[in-house]
Amino acid sequence: MVTQEVEYKPLSVREILKEMKDLSSLMIDLAYSAFLYNHKKLAEEVMRLEERVDYLGYLLGIQAALAARDREDAEQVSGILKVATAVDKISDAAADIANLVLLNISIHPSIHSAFKKTEEILGRVKVREESVLAGKTLEDLMLETRMGVDIIAIRREKIWILNPGKKVKLRSGDILIARGSVESIELLDKLSSGKVKELPEVTK
Amino acid sequence: MVTQEVEYKPLSVREILKEMKDLSSLMIDLAYSAFLYNHKKLAEEVMRLEERVDYLGYLLGIQAALAARDREDAEQVSGILKVATAVDKISDAAADIANLVLLNISIHPSIHSAFKKTEEILGRVKVREESVLAGKTLEDLMLETRMGVDIIAIRREKIWILNPGKKVKLRSGDILIARGSVESIELLDKLSSGKVKELPEVTK
Structure with missing residues (x-):
């Protein structure tokens, strides 16, 4: 790390x-x-x-x-x-x-959508001050269990934290790089922007 | 896959x-x-x-x-x-x-040994005819549960099977690329060469 x-x-x-x-x-x-x-x-x-x-x-x-x-x-x-x-x-x-x-050279939308349905994607979200994620450790948040999201890296200004351990506490301003389904990354985005205030229940 | x-x-x-x-x-x-x-x-x-x-x-x-x-x-x-x-x-x-x-240009042994103790390594083993692994599926073998070894790729002559699913059956001649501790990779080597005939018990 x-x-x-x-x-x-x-x-x-x-x-x-x-x-x-x-x-x-x-x-x-x-x-x-x-x-x-x-x-x-x-x-x-x-x-x-x-x-x-x-x-x-x-x-x-x-x-x-x-x-x-x-x-x-x-x-x-x-x-x-x-x-x-x-x-x-x-x-x-x-x-x-x-x-x-x-440079705006991207891939054909048909390829894009073929990917979108079935596979895990990488997302990038920013933790806002008003987010429920700010100030909590990864252990507190249990994002993997709650919503199948794996935080693979955190950028804190110029510092990169790779494969962050569970004791890492998220801060306002952190950029999270996460892996998960399209839906779970969308939810993470809402949680980190503060649009959604409640974490999903822990199931399992 | x-x-x-x-x-x-x-x-x-x-x-x-x-x-x-x-x-x-x-x-x-x-x-x-x-x-x-x-x-x-x-x-x-x-x-x-x-x-x-x-x-x-x-x-x-x-x-x-x-x-x-x-x-x-x-x-x-x-x-x-x-x-x-x-x-x-x-x-x-x-x-x-x-x-x-x-070309025989390798790393200083002190760096090498610093790695060896603490980290997971990648290993390469060949499944021999007399191996207990030959003819079994990954599901049968449960190598992850039994000994903490993850098979990340299999080479079957010129074919590569990446992240093999649990239904994949190992064959004599298969080259396994596996991730695990030094000890577990050594055990995998013995199992695949046939030197050790019994899989470790499933614990957990």
Whole structure:
């Protein structure tokens, strides 16, 4: 999980690699969803993630160079830098897909609607001050049990929290990236904007 | 899910895009795991997946070109082809990472061992004729419940079955890509090679 601290404490090579991988996987998911549903806001999140991946690539370069003391080290450093280059290529490719959406090049509506009925989608919602979600932890909210929604990432201004743990408390202004059916994402949108004030009952 | 039929019936643009996306996500996961654990067989699977993604990109080009009847169609086709190019870039990048492993450029053992203790890993095992797994469906086996192992893909010669459903019956010769703890993947390896003949009890 990426938490606020990441901005202030140095990350190990291992942590950087893991975060780059997780972010690039998330970017691909988001970029695809943005393209399939012509979802501009989602496409913009991909662009934001690309900045983060670029920054991590830069950090990795510094860490890796500092770590190289001898010839054997240097070979490993070179391997790590090649991985960083590959991840950068992945995040560029995801940004290319997102950019199509921002350029208004989207997919044929027939393909779009074929997706819409059957599959889980990714959504992006913003938690408003008046939302019932604000100030509650994911544990309190039990969104998965209540409405089949999985929060896969939270963006808090420039910080990304990936696969947030149940202790994470949602704040006004948080951007939630969630996976669920079309209906459940629509409900999440209403809950986060404050249009709907009551969470569905816990069934099961 | 990708089933055997995919080789024989034409895929829609939508199906091709979805499969390309799923395969490229899988490639990234596998490539990272291969790099972190210096796992050559896993790296080779990435190379095989790249061939499949290339083939799908070729199919997509044909389908998309056939679909273009007028100017508006053509714009959408061009969008789809750009997505295909991006996915191809992603799969190339994953192959770049896998190739480092095949070139014996791996990661520092200290990073490797830091991963090994705490996290889930991806493993690759082959089902032998004498294995208790051969001839059973995933539903029969309940590997997730029994030992915390999730089969995320099966390769049957050249066919990939992604996120296999519970009705899928394992066959001798199947390559399983599985996610789990180091211990559970080691057990899966013994079960699939036939060294261990009994599945662990269902607990819970």
